[in-house]
Amino acid sequence: AQKITQTQPGMFVQEKEAVTLDCTYDTSDPSYGLFWYKQPSSGEMIFLIYQGSYDQQNATEGRYSLNFQKARKSANLVISASQLGDSAMYFCAMREGQAGNQFYFGTGTSLTVIP
Amino acid sequence: NAGVTQTPKFRVLKTGQSMTLLCAQDMNHEYMYWYRQDPGMGLRLIHYSVGEGTTAKGEVPDGYNVSRLKKQNFLLGLESAAPSQTSVYFCASRRGTGGLKQPQHFGDGTRLSIL
Numbered sequence: 001a002q003k004i005t006q007t008q009p010g011m012f013v014q015e016k017e018a019v020t021l022d023c024t025y026d027t028s029d030p031s032y033g034l035f036w037y038k039q040p041s042s043g044e045m046i047f048l049i050y051q052g053s054y055d056q057q058n059a060t061e062g063r064y065s066l067n068f069q070k071a072r073k074s075a076n077l078v079i080s081a082s083q084l085g086d087s088a089m090y091f092c093a094m095r096e097g098q099a100g101n102q103f104y105f106g107t108g109t110s111l112t113v114i115p
Numbered sequence: 116n117a118g119v120t121q122t123p124k125f126r127v128l129k130t131g132q133s134m135t136l137l138c139a140q141d142m143n144h145e146y147m148y149w150y151r152q153d154p155g156m157g158l159r160l161i162h163y164s165v166g167e168g169t170t171a172k173g174e175v176p177d178g179y180n181v182s183r184l185k186k187q188n189f190l191l192g193l194e195s196a197a198p199s200q201t202s203v204y205f206c207a208s209r210r211g212t213g214g215l216k217q218p219q220h221f222g223d224g225t226r227l228s229i230l
C-alpha cells in the first residue's frame with residue numbers, strides 16, 4: 001500500500017484565491033512527521049511546512065497552512081492568496097518515528113496559478 | 116551558503132558505461148539520501164546513509180551502489196548504465212538530532228540520460 005497518496009495530478013487556481021492540495025497517508029506508527037515540499041519548474045525542492053503527529057495545532061508558515069485531520073489520516077496543504085510564483089509541483093512526504101530514517105513521498109500535484 | 120551540492124548537473128551516457136554522481140553537504144548533517152525522480156512517480160529512495168561509513172538500501176537500489184567515506188560526501192555509482200536509469204537524481208541531507216521535524220535539504224538535481 002502507498003504510504004503517501006496525492007490524488008490530484010493537476011490543479012488550477014485563480015490568482016489571489018486560496019487552494020487546497022490533498023494528501024492522505026498510511027501508517028500504524030503513532031509517531032510520525034508530515035512534510036510538504038515545493039518544486040518549481042527550475043527543479044529544486046523547497047521545504048514548506050511540517051506537521052508532527054502529536055502537534056495539537058495545525059501548522060502554519062506564512063501563506064501556507066496544514067489542515068491536519070489525524071483520524072482521517074489526511075494532511076492537506078492550504079495556500080492562501082495564491083500568487084503566480086506558487087505555480088509548481090507540490091509533494092507531500094512522511095517520516096515514521098519508530099522506523100526512523102526513510103521519507104516516503106507522494107506522486108505530487110501540479111499547481112497552476114491563473115492570472 | 117552552499118548547502119547540498121550535486122555534481123554534475125547534466126550527463127549523457129551510453130548503455131553500459133559507468134559513472135559516479137557526487138553529493139557534498141556543508142551543514143554537518145548525519146543523514147544523506149539519494150533519490151530518483153521520474154514523471155508521475157514522485158521521488159523514490161535509492162540508498163541512504165545514517166553516518167560516515169554506513170549505507171542502506173532504499174526502495175529502488177538495484178543497479179546502483181553508494182559510498183560514504185567522508186561525512187560530507189555521498190557518492191552514487193552506476194556500474195553499467197541502462198536506459199531505465201534515465202532520470203533526475205536528487206541528493207538530500209538532514210540533521211540527525213532535533214526529532215522528526217528535521218526536514219531534508221535537497222541539492223538541485225542531476226539530469227542523467229542513458230542512450
